[in-house]
Amino acid sequence: MKKRQLGKNGDEVAVVGLGSWPIGGGMGNVDQLQAIATIHAAIDVGVTLIDTAQSYRTSEITIGKALAGGKRAKVFLASKASTDYSRRGIRASIEDTLKALDTDHLDLYQIHSWNPQYTIEESMGEMARIVEEGKTRFIGVSNFSVEQMRRAWAAAPFASTQPAYNIFERDIEQDVIRYCSHQGIGILAHSVLAKGLLTGKYRPDHLFPSDDERSHMSRFQGRQFAEYLKRADALSVVANEIGCTLVQLAIAWAVRIPHVACALVGAKSPAQVAEQAAAAEIVLDHEVIARIEDIASGRL
Numbered sequence: 001m002k003k004r005q006l007g008k009n010g011d012e013v014a015v016v017g018l019g020s021w022p023i024g025g026g027m028g029n030v031d032q033l034q035a036i037a038t039i040h041a042a043i044d045v046g047v048t049l050i051d052t053a054q055s056y057r058t059s060e061i062t063i064g065k066a067l068a069g070g071k072r073a074k075v076f077l078a079s080k081a082s083t084d085y086s087r088r089g090i091r092a093s094i095e096d097t098l099k100a101l102d103t104d105h106l107d108l109y110q111i112h113s114w115n116p117q118y119t120i121e122e123s124m125g126e127m128a129r130i131v132e133e134g135k136t137r138f139i140g141v142s143n144f145s146v147e148q149m150r151r152a153w154a155a156a157p158f159a160s161t162q163p164a165y166n167i168f169e170r171d172i173e174q175d176v177i178r179y180c181s182h183q184g185i186g187i188l189a190h191s192v193l194a195k196g197l198l199t200g201k202y203r204p205d206h207l208f209p210s211d212d213e214r215s216h217m218s219r220f221q222g223r224q225f226a227e228y229l230k231r232a233d234a235l236s237v238v239a240n241e242i243g244c245t246l247v248q249l250a251i252a253w254a255v256r257i258p259h260v261a262c263a264l265v266g267a268k269s270p271a272q273v274a275e276q277a278a279a280a281e282i283v284l285d286h287e288v289i290a291r292i293e294d295i296a297s298g299r300l
Helices: 032-044 059-066 087-101 120-132 146-155 176-183 222-241 246-254 270-281 286-296
Strands: 003-005 012-014 016-019 049-051 076-081 106-111 136-142 160-162 186-189 260-266
Touching (some): 003 260, 012 016, 012 260, 016 032, 016 270, 032 270, 049 260, 059 087, 087 106, 087 120, 120 136, 120 146, 136 146, 146 176, 176 186, 222 286, 246 270, 246 286
Parallel strands (some): 016 049, 016 260, 076 106, 106 136, 136 160, 160 186, 186 260
Antiparallel strands (some): 003 012
């Protein structure tokens, strides 16, 4: 699979990575054996970056089991502190994560989101210390604005940021991409399939089970849901015309920007992993990108 460097000084990683929120149960229950098979399938098709988090339910434990027997050495393993960003909280979080993942170090450890309850200087100072101690090779942030990244960078330079980025959510195009390019910060795009809106899997009358986070999200209900699916259907036509699936079109679109080092995509089965990985070879021409722009903006 194609690889890109994660930031100015980071490792090369495959352009399609595995986001583990779904296999942790955040979008409905997934049997652990199936989750492990999904992780193994991802490694087999060339995925190198696996991303998880303290808050991703059972995902860290499941990944730890999947990477036993020598597979840990094959992946760039990333996780996040998700709740308490005090020095003590980050310290407890990294220790719990290392234990759950059954590893002595991470490749990337990230602050999951901005929380004004904790001073970023204290948080990043502790993140820098765990690098010095060898508990993680690199540190990063997630879901930070440019101003928040500036403050974090002043406290401790970091390797990557992880924002939402997909055909329907494009805020990072305003200033995040430019800032990261200037600073040499790698971009790990999450929610590349817009939590399923860009899969072609759902119809407007679909009801998500109560253990699926989407059952509580407005964009997966009523008229708003139907409008998103209408645009997704139009995008499916474009995908079919160029010989790929909507899933593959969405991933190829996200990584069309060289500054996006890796598109993190959630998968629940080996078959989904195989479909997603194939997107790494798809290059979209200017005409296709323009059509996607028109559809995404409502100019059907």
